[in-house]
Amino acid sequence: MPPRVQDQTLSRLAAAALAALIVCTISGLAVRAQGSAAFFVRSLTNPAERRESRPDILDTPVLSGSVMKMVTLVAALESQAIEPDTTRICRRTVTVNGKRYTCSHPDLKRALTAAEALAHSCNDFFVSLAPSLSREMFNRVRAQLGLPPIGAGADLAASFVGLDGPRLTPRTLLDIVARLAGVDPHRPLALAADTRRVLLSGLRGAADYGSASALGARKITALAKTGTAPMPGGGWMGMVVALEPAVNPTRGLVVVAPGAAGLDAAAIAADLLTAPGTAKGASNSAAPAHAKPPPSRHSIRISVNGRVTTFDLEDYVARVVSGEGQPRASDAAQQALAITARTYAVANLNRHRREGYDVCDTTHCQVLRAATDTTRRAAEATAGRVLVYRGQPASVYYSALCGGHSELASNVWPGAEDYASHLQRDDACRDEPAWSSDVRADQIERALRAAGHRGERLRELRIVQRNASGRVSRVRVVGFTPNEISGHDFRMAIARVAGWEHMKSTAFDVRRLGSGYRFTGTGFGHGVGLCVIGAGHRAARGSTADDILKFYFPSLGVEPYRPGAPAPPARTTAPAAAPANARADVLVALPAPEEGERAHIVQLVRAARDAMAARTGTQPPAAIRVTVHPTVDAFARATGQPWWVSGASEGANIDLLPLSILRQQGRLERTVRHEVAHVLVDGALEGRPLWVREGAALYFADPAGTIDPPGRAGCPGDEEFLRPLSAGTHRSAYARAEACFRHAIAQGKRWTDIR
Numbered sequence: 001m002p003p004r005v006q007d008q009t010l011s012r013l014a015a016a017a018l019a020a021l022i023v024c025t026i027s028g029l030a031v032r033a034q035g036s037a038a039f040f041v042r043s044l045t046n047p048a049e050r051r052e053s054r055p056d057i058l059d060t061p062v063l064s065g066s067v068m069k070m071v072t073l074v075a076a077l078e079s080q081a082i083e084p085d086t087t088r089i090c091r092r093t094v095t096v097n098g099k100r101y102t103c104s105h106p107d108l109k110r111a112l113t114a115a116e117a118l119a120h121s122c123n124d125f126f127v128s129l130a131p132s133l134s135r136e137m138f139n140r141v142r143a144q145l146g147l148p149p150i151g152a153g154a155d156l157a158a159s160f161v162g163l164d165g166p167r168l169t170p171r172t173l174l175d176i177v178a179r180l181a182g183v184d185p186h187r188p189l190a191l192a193a194d195t196r197r198v199l200l201s202g203l204r205g206a207a208d209y210g211s212a213s214a215l216g217a218r219k220i221t222a223l224a225k226t227g228t229a230p231m232p233g234g235g236w237m238g239m240v241v242a243l244e245p246a247v248n249p250t251r252g253l254v255v256v257a258p259g260a261a262g263l264d265a266a267a268i269a270a271d272l273l274t275a276p277g278t279a280k281g282a283s284n285s286a287a288p289a290h291a292k293p294p295p296s297r298h299s300i301r302i303s304v305n306g307r308v309t310t311f312d313l314e315d316y317v318a319r320v321v322s323g324e325g326q327p328r329a330s331d332a333a334q335q336a337l338a339i340t341a342r343t344y345a346v347a348n349l350n351r352h353r354r355e356g357y358d359v360c361d362t363t364h365c366q367v368l369r370a371a372t373d374t375t376r377r378a379a380e381a382t383a384g385r386v387l388v389y390r391g392q393p394a395s396v397y398y399s400a401l402c403g404g405h406s407e408l409a410s411n412v413w414p415g416a417e418d419y420a421s422h423l424q425r426d427d428a429c430r431d432e433p434a435w436s437s438d439v440r441a442d443q444i445e446r447a448l449r450a451a452g453h454r455g456e457r458l459r460e461l462r463i464v465q466r467n468a469s470g471r472v473s474r475v476r477v478v479g480f481t482p483n484e485i486s487g488h489d490f491r492m493a494i495a496r497v498a499g500w501e502h503m504k505s506t507a508f509d510v511r512r513l514g515s516g517y518r519f520t521g522t523g524f525g526h527g528v529g530l531c532v533i534g535a536g537h538r539a540a541r542g543s544t545a546d547d548i549l550k551f552y553f554p555s556l557g558v559e560p561y562r563p564g565a566p567a568p569p570a571r572t573t574a575p576a577a578a579p580a581n582a583r584a585d586v587l588v589a590l591p592a593p594e595e596g597e598r599a600h601i602v603q604l605v606r607a608a609r610d611a612m613a614a615r616t617g618t619q620p621p622a623a624i625r626v627t628v629h630p631t632v633d634a635f636a637r638a639t640g641q642p643w644w645v646s647g648a649s650e651g652a653n654i655d656l657l658p659l660s661i662l663r664q665q666g667r668l669e670r671t672v673r674h675e676v677a678h679v680l681v682d683g684a685l686e687g688r689p690l691w692v693r694e695g696a697a698l699y700f701a702d703p704a705g706t707i708d709p710p711g712r713a714g715c716p717g718d719e720e721f722l723r724p725l726s727a728g729t730h731r732s733a734y735a736r737a738e739a740c741f742r743h744a745i746a747q748g749k750r751w752t753d754i755r
Contacts (some may be wrong), residue, residue: 006739007361009701011071014015016267018380027366028226028409029309031497037053037255037256037257037258037260038052038053038054038055038056038057038058038169038257039051039052039054039253039254039255039256039268039269039271039272039365039604040052040058040171040172040174040253040254040255041251041252041253041272042174042251042252042678043176043250043251044183044184044243044249044250044251044252045250047145047187049251052221053505054256057170057256057258058169058171058254058256059169059171059534059659059671060169060170060232060574061166061167061168061725062167062168062169062170062229062230062231062232062237062256063162063163063165063167063229063230063247064162064195064227064229064239065161065162065163065227065228065239066121066123066161066211066225066226066227066262066636067162067176067177067225067226067227067241068159068160068161068162068165068227068230069118069121069160069161069162069241070118070140070176070180070203070225070337071128071141071142071145071147072126072129072133072138072160072161072621073114073117073118073126073198073199073202074141074180074195074199075133075137075138075140075141075142075713076114076129076132076133076740077114077136077192077194077195077198077199078136078137078141078191078192078195079133080113081129081132081133081137082132083710084114084194084195084198085113086113086114086196086720087113087114088109088111088117088124088125088128089111089124089491089573090112090117090120090122090124091124092566096519098370105428111589112125113198114198114202114207114320115198115201115202116202116210117202118199118202118203118205118206118210119202119203119204119205119208119211120205120206120207120211121200121206121210121211121225121226121227121262122209123161123723126160126161126339127157127158127159127160129160129469129699130156130157130160132158135150135152135156138150138156138159138160139157140677144189145176145180145189146170146175146596147166147172147176147178148166150164150165150166151165151166151167151617154310162227162229163229163230163436170239170254171254171255171629172254173239173241174252174253174254174588175240176241177203177223177225177241177242177728178243178551179250180199180253181196181199181200181203181223181243181249181736182196183243183248186386189285193555200223200666203223203224204221204222204224204246205222206223206224206225206226206352207221207222207223207242207246207266207374208221210241211225211226211262211263211266211335212224212225212242212262212263212266212269213266213267213370213582214263214266214267214269214270214370215242215244215270215273217222217268217270217370217372217373218273218274218373220244220245220273220274221244221245221246221247222242222244222245222246222249222273223240223242223243223246223308223569224240224241224243224245224247224266224269225240225241225242225641226238226239226240226261226265226266227239227240227247227262228261228262228264230259233688236259236260236261237255237256237257237258237259237260238255238256238260238261238262238263238264238265238287239254239255239256239262239265240253240254240255240259240262240265240268240269241254242266242269242273243254244253244273250689253269253272253273255268257271259309259521260309260600261368267350267370267371286667291488293530293540298312298313298346298384299311299312299313299315300313300345300346300349300358300359300563301356301357301358301359301521302357302358302360302362302368303352303356303357303361303678306653307389307437308356313342314379314380314383315343315371315384316345316368317338317341317342317345317371317378317379317380318338318371318375318376318379319333319368319371320341320345320366320367320368321337321338321341321369321371321375321379322369322370322371322372322375323361323366323367323368323369323377323542324337324341324366324367324398324532325337325375326532326533326536327372327374329535329536329539329540330536330539330540331374331377331378331381331537331539331545332538332539332543332544332545332547332548333383333532333535333536333545333548334374334375334377334378335378335381335545336535336539336545336549337378337398337530337532337535338375338378338379338381338382339386339387339545339549339558340396340510340529340530340549340690341366341381341398342379342382342384342385342386342561343386343387343393343394343396344365344366344395344396344397344398345366346361346386346393346561347386347392347393347394347395347396347397348365348636350639351365351636352365355693355714379421381644382545383560384560384561385558385559385560386558386560386561387549387553387556387557387558388556388557388558388559388560389417389419389555389556393561393599394417394419394553394556395409395417395636396528396529396530397409397524397526397527397528397529398527398528398530398531398532398552399525399526399527399530399531399532400524400525400531400532400648401429401432401505401523401524401525401531401532401533401534402523402525402527402534403429403505403521403523403524403527404425404426404427404429404430404432405423405424405425405426405470405505405507405520405523405527406423406424406425406426406467406469406527406528406529406531407423407436407467407469407471407526407527407528408420408423408468408528409528409529411467411469411471411751412488412526412528413522417631418558419529419553419554419555420553420554420555423468423469424551426531426534428531428535428537428538428541429531429533429534429537432522432533434520434521434714435501435504435520435521435522435524436518436519436520436521437492437501437502437503437518437519438501438513438516438518438519438520439498439502439516439517439518440498440515440518441458441515441516441517442516442518443497443498443516443714444458444461444494444497444516444517445457445458446497447453447482447493447496447497447498448477448480448485448493450492450493450497450727450728451489451492451493451727451729452728452731452732453481453482453483453485453621453726453728454478454479454480454559454731455476455477455479455670456479456692458477458478458479458480459478459479459745460477460478460479460680461475461477461478461510461512461517462475462476462478462510463475463476463509464476464484464509464754465666469507469527469737470507471487471505471506471507471527472487472490472491472506472507472508473487473506474486474487475485475487475490485504485685486726488506488526489505489728490503490506491505491506493728494581495500495666502519503519504521504523504524504525504528505521505523505524505525505526506521507520507521507522507523507527507528508520508521509521512628521670523731524565529552530549530552530553531550531552533668534552535548545587546558573588582679584625585606585622585624586601586602586605586606586609586622586623586626587623587625587626588602588605588626588627589622589625589626589627589628590603590628591628591629591658593633594628594659594660596661597628599658601628601672602667604669604672605624605626605654605672607672607678608672608676608677608701609624609676609679611673612673612677613679613682614678614699615700615703616680616700617723617750618680618681618683618684620679620680621651623652623655623677623681624650624652624653624676625653625654626653626654626656627653627654627655627656627657628656628657628659629655629656629657629658630658631658632658632661633650633658634654635657635658636657639655642724642727644660644727644730644731646665646667646671647671647672647674647675648675649675649678649679650683652679653671654675654676654679656671656672656675656708657671666670670701672698673701673702674698675696675697675727676698676701677698677701678693678697678702680700681693681697681751682697684752685752688754688755689715689717689718689755690718690721690737691715691716691717691718691733691736691741692737692739692754692755694721694734694737694738695735695737695738695739695740695741695742695754696741696751696754697749698734698737698741699736699738699741699742699745700751703713714736714740715736715737716733716736716737717739721733727747730754
């Protein structure tokens with residue numbers, strides 16, 4: 001039985017302002033905007049040998065961002081707040097004094113040394129020093145460097161990561177790193193041997209494998225530190241300070257890139273340090289012409305923590321292949337992934353349209369990392385090529401490791417298009433090792449509650465159903481209500497609580513241990529579409545990129561991407577011309593096979609509109625436009641909503657899943673009422689918390705309904721709607737929103753006064 005699909009609408013959610021998350025180093029945040037970047041390159045032995053661009057930026061005091069972590073590390077080591085061999089697990093998201101700090105470096109699944117924390121720019125490591133590293137000791141090291149002290153009113157944790165405290169000019173940052181590294185012969189800074197050893201190891205690690213790895217990718221050895229910080233006039237800027245070569249440095253460089261991130265500044269620095277004309281004695285000029293990105297052929301809008309940047313599509317693809325692929329795989333495997341990643345991108349150009357961008361840089365969409373020479377070569381070799389189905393870019397998927405058996409998309413996302421007629425054995429990755437992990441019972445209980453299940457103690461966990469590929473499709477969770485959960489939702493819930501390494505796939509077995517459960521399984525990811533590791537093995541055997549794609553997507557072809565190409569007639573959703581005397585108050589766009597439903601949908605919308613107008617006292621719009629999509633994929637692509645959502649609306653426009661799916665689930669009439677309610681009430685509730693708007697729509701769609709009290713969890717926050725962890729947590733957020741709204745109505749409040 002397919003999972004229930006909630007008739008939820010998220011189109012209002014983009015109106016909520018997300019709090020900006022403070023990032024360590026934001027990979028792939030912006031294209032290399034050399035034309036607007038400031039840089040300062042100088043000899044470390046002869047001050048007359050220098051080259052610079054944009055002195056107006058170089059001489060403007062700014063917050064230093066994560067560049068300040070060098071000073072924080074030295075102060076912590078010198079005061080013995082930490083030892084040279086101190087290690088800590090990076091939680092990657094931590095809240096200190098009400099501020100949320102989020103890291104976007106890879107999850108290394110192990111504790112980081114102090115040097116590695118500096119190299120990867122781990123926020124958690126540095127803000128966690130606040131209880132043990134005093135303001136006085138931090139200021140003592142700052143004074144030795146000639147920096148002003150952190151005042152009593154500055155937040156200490158934020159100061160440790162360069163997001164509070166006195167502003168410094170970017171030129172000053174170059175002096176700081178030279179003194180800390182011990183390469184400034186005129187102003188030596190005395191440090192303990194272990195302190196300098198850890199510091200230099202971290203700075204070199206940043207260039208070799210960390211936040212400034214764009215330098216290492218160009219075979220530049222350097223001592224480097226990146227940072228991302230707010231610009232004085234608004235927005236963000238990326239910075240990098242570097243000394244090269246790493247041993248006995250002879251020149252230093254600082255780059256400031258407005259509208260970008262530290263990683264991007266490091267990429268600009270790599271171009272500058274390898275370009276002709278940057279040798280000693282070179283004259284002042286702007287950044288080298290060859291360092292500029294190629295002219296944009298197609299573009300895509302990416303968001304990282306609420307900031308939106310437009311990428312050239314091929315630059316984006318190179319970064320995705322770096323983030324999602326195997327670094328050492330041969331060109332054929334890199335090219336197959338490049339085509340798949342490009343296809344995913346162009347097929348999902350509007351996935352987050354109501355939030356103002358196309359796709360994000362997390363596993364919800366595609367992960368980005370700094371592009372390498374290998375991944376750039378793969379993007380350029382396949383430029384513009386996508387997988388197509390019936391003339392359109394296909395809705396494709398890929399995973400790290402299928403475990404020897406592919407999975408059908410419809411088994412993971414009901415209604416999704418299957419591009420293979422049957423499950424396939426993938427012998428290319430059958431010899432990959434299995435995985436095993438132990439998860440405590442209390443972690444599973446927390447995961448289930450986060451997924452919307454109710455209960456206190458898990459009495460039994462049992463697999464009750466598998467699909468044809470052998471993956472778990474249903475899990476019994478005795479002691480919770482509902483007492484079953486889909487295998488996909490169970491995996492996602494456990495992974496978010498215990499970590500992705502503990503629940504790598506749904507191809508698992510489970511047995512009870514004393515304090516929890518042991519899971520053993522194969523594969524990593526959902527197993528749908530391209531298997532990244534399998535593709536690598538196939539390429540090693542001699543398969544071409546086309547051979548690899550034909551195996552994993554047997555019904556798809558590869559063609560040049562043509563933006564705006566018309567859809568095939570059978571999938572067209574444009575409304576047929578209405579008779580001249582027809583009322584134009586409800587306009588319906590239907591797939592051709594459902595054209596016979598036009599009159600019924602118009603009747604449903606009109607009835608719901610009239611009823612809602614009477615209940616709310618609002619004036620309906622002159623026309624309501626309804627688009628019924630031919631597939632779940634088409635709906636998701638147009639609205640950016642997950643597979644479990646049935647409808648979405650924006651202004652007077654309503655999007656619906658295919659009518660056959662809504663009818664099968666008995667949700668057609670309810671979904672229409674819910675979306676029409678949003679059309680009528682959202683304008684009056686503009687600017688309110690999302691629970692108010694969602695609760696109002698649920699209430700007016702069924703004013704006679706009853707609901708449980710909100711409970712201890714209270715009214716849901718905007719983030720629970722914008723970034724739901726699972727279908728279960730989404731359902732829970734809607735139920736609590738409805739309960740909160742009904743409770744306010746019961747207290748005698750007018751619906752327009754609820755806040």
